[in-house]
Amino acid sequence: MKLKSQLPVLALLLWFWPLFLKAQLSPGDLCEPHAHLEGLSKCTLCHTLGNKVSDQKCLDCHQALDRRIKASKGYHTSAEVVGKSCVSCHNDHHGRNFQIIRFEENKFDHRLAGYPLEGAHQKTACRDCHQKKFIADSEIAAQKYTFLGLDTECLSCHDDYHQQSLPADCLSCHDFNAFKPAPQFNHDKAKFILLGKHLETACEECHPTTQRNGKTFQQFNNLKFGKCTDCHEDVHDNKFGNDCKKCHSEVSFRQLNKNHVFDHNRTSYPLEGRHATVACAACHKKRITDPLRFRYCIDCHEDYHRGQFTASAATADCEACHTTEGFGSSTYTLERHQQSGYPLNGAHQATACSECHQKSGDWNFRDIGRQCVDCHADLHQGFIPDSYYPASACTNCHSEESWASIRFDHNLTSYPLQGRHQGPSCRACHFSGQDPAKPVQRFSGLSQQCSACHQDNHQGQFDRDGLTDCLRCHDPSNWKAEKFDHTKTRFPLEGKHAQAACGDCHKTLPVTGKSYVLYKINDFRCEACH
Amino acid sequence: MQKATHRLYLILLTLMVAAAGIYLTALGWDYYQTGLEERFFHQSHELLKPSGLWGHGLGVAGTLLILGGVFGYMARKRYRFMRHWGLLKHWLEFHIFLCTLGPLMILFHTSFKFGGIVSISFWSMVAVFLSGIAGRFIYLQIPRSIEGRELSLNEVRGMRTGLSNEMKAATGMDSTLIAQLTSLTESAGTTSSRNYLANYLSDRKLISQALNLMKQKGLAPPVKKKIKKLIASELSLNHRIARLQKMQQLFRYWHVAHLPFALVMLVIMVIHVVVTILFGFKWIF
Numbered sequence: 001m002k003l004k005s006q007l008p009v010l011a012l013l014l015w016f017w018p019l020f021l022k023a024q025l026s027p028g029d030l031c032e033p034h035a036h037l038e039g040l041s042k043c044t045l046c047h048t049l050g051n052k053v054s055d056q057k058c059l060d061c062h063q064a065l066d067r068r069i070k071a072s073k074g075y076h077t078s079a080e081v082v083g084k085s086c087v088s089c090h091n092d093h094h095g096r097n098f099q100i101i102r103f104e105e106n107k108f109d110h111r112l113a114g115y116p117l118e119g120a121h122q123k124t125a126c127r128d129c130h131q132k133k134f135i136a137d138s139e140i141a142a143q144k145y146t147f148l149g150l151d152t153e154c155l156s157c158h159d160d161y162h163q164q165s166l167p168a169d170c171l172s173c174h175d176f177n178a179f180k181p182a183p184q185f186n187h188d189k190a191k192f193i194l195l196g197k198h199l200e201t202a203c204e205e206c207h208p209t210t211q212r213n214g215k216t217f218q219q220f221n222n223l224k225f226g227k228c229t230d231c232h233e234d235v236h237d238n239k240f241g242n243d244c245k246k247c248h249s250e251v252s253f254r255q256l257n258k259n260h261v262f263d264h265n266r267t268s269y270p271l272e273g274r275h276a277t278v279a280c281a282a283c284h285k286k287r288i289t290d291p292l293r294f295r296y297c298i299d300c301h302e303d304y305h306r307g308q309f310t311a312s313a314a315t316a317d318c319e320a321c322h323t324t325e326g327f328g329s330s331t332y333t334l335e336r337h338q339q340s341g342y343p344l345n346g347a348h349q350a351t352a353c354s355e356c357h358q359k360s361g362d363w364n365f366r367d368i369g370r371q372c373v374d375c376h377a378d379l380h381q382g383f384i385p386d387s388y389y390p391a392s393a394c395t396n397c398h399s400e401e402s403w404a405s406i407r408f409d410h411n412l413t414s415y416p417l418q419g420r421h422q423g424p425s426c427r428a429c430h431f432s433g434q435d436p437a438k439p440v441q442r443f444s445g446l447s448q449q450c451s452a453c454h455q456d457n458h459q460g461q462f463d464r465d466g467l468t469d470c471l472r473c474h475d476p477s478n479w480k481a482e483k484f485d486h487t488k489t490r491f492p493l494e495g496k497h498a499q500a501a502c503g504d505c506h507k508t509l510p511v512t513g514k515s516y517v518l519y520k521i522n523d524f525r526c527e528a529c530h
Numbered sequence: 531m532q533k534a535t536h537r538l539y540l541i542l543l544t545l546m547v548a549a550a551g552i553y554l555t556a557l558g559w560d561y562y563q564t565g566l567e568e569r570f571f572h573q574s575h576e577l578l579k580p581s582g583l584w585g586h587g588l589g590v591a592g593t594l595l596i597l598g599g600v601f602g603y604m605a606r607k608r609y610r611f612m613r614h615w616g617l618l619k620h621w622l623e624f625h626i627f628l629c630t631l632g633p634l635m636i637l638f639h640t641s642f643k644f645g646g647i648v649s650i651s652f653w654s655m656v657a658v659f660l661s662g663i664a665g666r667f668i669y670l671q672i673p674r675s676i677e678g679r680e681l682s683l684n685e686v687r688g689m690r691t692g693l694s695n696e697m698k699a700a701t702g703m704d705s706t707l708i709a710q711l712t713s714l715t716e717s718a719g720t721t722s723s724r725n726y727l728a729n730y731l732s733d734r735k736l737i738s739q740a741l742n743l744m745k746q747k748g749l750a751p752p753v754k755k756k757i758k759k760l761i762a763s764e765l766s767l768n769h770r771i772a773r774l775q776k777m778q779q780l781f782r783y784w785h786v787a788h789l790p791f792a793l794v795m796l797v798i799m800v801i802h803v804v805v806t807i808l809f810g811f812k813w814i815f
Contacts, residue, residue, distance in 0.1 A: 025805050026646050027580065028566065043809070052810040095567040102571060 028093040031100045033145050046092075058086040064140045064148050074148070078112035101145070115152050119176025129157055163212040165221055192225045196250025206231055235291075239266050254289040269294040273324025297322075308366045342370055346400030372398075383441040415448055419476030429453055459511060461520040491524050505529055536620075543627040550631055554588070554638045562642050569641070580641055581806075586813040592635030593799060596655070599628030600792060622669075626662065633659050651798035657791040665784050671777040673770055707747055711740055711761065733765050 030038050037045055045061075048054040059066035068074045075081060081089075090100045105126055110117040121129075126147070134157045135141035135149035150156065154170040161179070173185035187194045198206075203218070210219045224230035228244040240247065247260040256262070264271045269292075271278075280288060283300055293299035297318035303310065304327070309320070321332040330353075337344050344351075356375055357363050368374065372394040380389070388408075389396040397408045406426060410417045421429075433440035446452065450470040462468050473484040486493050497505075508515045555562075561574040569575050577584045603625035606612045615621075633655050644652055740761050744754050770777075 025648075025801075027648075028643065028645055047809050049808055050810045091570050094570050098567045098570070 026093060029096045030092050031094070031098040032096055033100060034092055035096065053085070053087045055086045058090075064137070064143070064146070068148065073114060075113040078114075080109075080112050101147070115150075117176075120178060121176055161217055162220065163215060163217045165212070165217070165219065197252060198250055236267070239268070254287045256289065274326060275324050305363065305365060308364070347402055348400050380441065380443070384443045388443075415446075420479055421476060457516060458519065459516045461518070491521070540623060543623070547627065547631050547634065551634055554634070557584075558638065558641070566643060578641060580639055580643070581811050583814070585639055585641055586811070588635040589639035590813055592632045592639055593803070595628045595632030595635065597796075599625045599632060600796075602628075619674075626666065629659065629662060648798060648802040651795050651802060654791045654795035654798070658788060658795055661784065661788045661791065665781070665788055668777055668781050668784055671770060671773060672781065673767075673774070707743070710743060711757065729769060733762070736765065737761060 025040060025043070026038070029035075046053055046057050048057065059069070065074075065076060069076050092098065092100060103126060110121075117124075129150060130147050132141045134151075135146075136151060136156065137149050140146055140149035153168065154174075155168055158170070160168075166173075171184065173182040175183055177183075194201075206225075207218050207220050207223065209216050211217075227242050228248075229242060232244070234242075234244075245257075247256050247262065249255065249257055283292060284290065298310070301318065303318075310317075318327075321330045323329070323331060334344060334349060348356075354363075356368060357365055359368070359375070371392065372378075373392045376394065378392055378394070381392075397406050399405055399407065404425075408426070427439070429446070430443050431439040431441055449467065451468055454470065456468050458468070460468065462470075462472070471483070473481040475482045493500075503517075505521065506517050506519050509518050558574065558578045561569065561572050561578045564572050569579070576582055579585050580589065603621050606615060606618065606621045636652065636655060640652060737758060741754065741758065744757060749757070
């Protein structure tokens, strides 16, 4: 074979060699973080001629790691790494997307990094902690990829929920499992030791959320706790002083100390009268400290009057009439009754309350009526025409002063009363009958003849046509026979006759059981008398 | 070397190459299938990576095999004092063996990662290998002396004249039949076209005619088989004679491709080896 014939081809190849030389000698692309080291002139930045890759050249760049290794800190000083070359783990030239740091998160033993992962940290993704914002060293934070630079202090990653109100030693209260609860915290070591109900109380009850630096947080210190009232409301309005423990304990607000002395009179409801002798349980039915209503008597007492006084006025209370001395007596005076809708007059003032207000056994104070007939029986019903007392208005004749005092104008009738007729009681003419308890009334239809009421003592001697007109002789004013004129008789008195006593001539004659004077003498002969 | 022994020797060489290929494939099957960015984390990476104990060793061994194969064969052809050191044909066969096994090892040395300047060397090697296969085909088309030297056109034509005598000596047939068969082959193959398929069909037709002729004469089957083989050989020779000039020209062009690629391969390989050693990758040394 002639070399001449090969020369053009060789020349062609030689011509293109510089192009080939421009291509890298590299066995493969560097990974993304090392991409800036790509290029023929940069090989020795990592490679040492004759001695592969030098660890020192790696650390010349990775200075932060170098400092940690020199300080014997971190994973790269652990037994797993010491003695290995950098490239045995962090190889390169395997392509741009090669993972030069490959963490199998589940397999990496974080203890080797000098910070064992415990609790919730074990479930946290690497990148949740290994973030630039948590790296204090700005030089490390500026690196594009790094697992360095994190501090082991909790607050280097976590927000200070307590807003610097507590020491930065989070683990003295919290563990790694969760922020809440804080199992390491022992309240017994605090200045305020929890006893009784305080042990069951939610933290938030005493440790309120508040604001600081524009953030809401729960306050755990600088809380006042010297007095119970620093947290608790004083339901007694300071009536018993500040020392709640004199009566109460932490076991329960409602469970009082056995040896406590309780002065009820310091409460809002001092015990007076018969209340002072009532057993506590009579009012405090369940627990003694259960709050009771006491504004009105009916808060405890049954309303004997069935709402008669409270129906129209909500504030009306028993004490308006009664006292704590007893329910039987009343402070309701006559004067107050006079100011009521039915002032008491006359005989009513002397009438017992029960006569009107306890007619049917129960006491009634409402709607018992104001008409006389609401209480009194109308004796005259059916006997006196309604025209004389319309609507049963008794007061047309009677007054409250006395039932017996009657002021009826008899002149309104067809029989005005004259003379001695004005004296007798009404009953004398209008009531009759043998039994005074059951008199027979007659107010209408009465005869105006004297004999209708009066007995004829003259035994009918002066009858004319069956009627005896007494007024021919008698005057109603005194009942004397002053109108009798002997001269108008058939035997006018003359002479000695005029001086003679009446009985000398008019003899008293006996008649069955009685006697009468014979005035009608029919025999005028002298010898008839003489 | 006996023909059978030589055949066994060639089979052995072939089997060695095949065994090496199968073994290397089986050894790194999982590793070589792993993506480039994942290989570092593969358990076999340390062993099979190009700079690993095994991978680097393949590179060194493959390079030595190729160098031995190339320069040994070149020296045998070039230097007079080596002229009597075995048959050139055998040197060629060993050249093919070394330069097949060597690239195979280089292929596994690369771990099928072809990048950077050294890939030029690799692809040049592939080109040399493929051109070698093509060259072997062309080589066979040129009739050679027993030493492997190319025969001239006249020497080749001279080989044809003995056919009728060979037939007569082998079969004892009458000269009329031999003349008829010879006339069949004389006309065919002398104007060989480029169309290999047409040539093949034409040859088949001619052999069929010869078989019919022998059947009419009632020749015995062993004789028929022998004559058929002689005719086929004759026809092949005819084609070779027809293609000889073209093949000789093609073979010259082939050298132009085969050797420069080998040179490129070698030069860049040297750069690759120097850089490797320079950066401290010295295998076991």
